[in-house]
Amino acid sequence: KNEVEQSPQNLTAQEGEFITINCSYSVGISALHWLQQHPGGGIVSLFMLSSGKKKHGRLIATINIQEKHSSLHITASHPRDSAVYICAVELQGGSEKLVFGKGTKLTVNP
């Protein structure tokens, strides 16, 4: 079993829909990252969370440390949001090493 599990693996939505991507982990962490990987492969860091909730534009990320679960929400989705969204956890110890989920491929249709 992977240490970081994401669901769903694939997600197709219509433009304007509210999107939720889930991430569960089974190890002790110091932080959790949400990353966006575009078709060309480049990766952008969206959020780093250690507790609570963060918002940036139409993106919202939450984390529940007790339940070892995080969610990434996209409001008013747009075709340009189409990408692979990756959850990654930073293991306890402060090394900044990341363990990655397999990613969720999001396709937003116009």
Add this chain to the structure above:
Amino acid sequence: GAVVSQHPSWVICKSGTSVKIECRSLDFQATTMFWYRQFPKQSLMLMATSNEGSKATYEQGVEKDKFLINHASLTLSTLTVTSAHPEDSSFYICSAAGFTRGKLFFGSGTQLSVL
């Protein structure tokens, strides 16, 4: 924002040759750089952690003599795939950690194809 530049973005080489991939932090000093590998439809996997001025730390199962990492300055780390074989064909990507805690910046990745 901070930028990490990775070159080349795409390389094809013959089996047995060596390939060098560069990762540069353009506007900040990266004390630590990470090298990852990603096979199709798989998760990113950490290969090694490089710290400026010291030897890289390799993850279990990664051959340090095959994947040579050099982090000679605070802005440049290189990964050299030596004597490349077709099974080394993969997407390689670096990330750099700046002095600001928790901010990770990724390169654009290198798609390596070994014939």
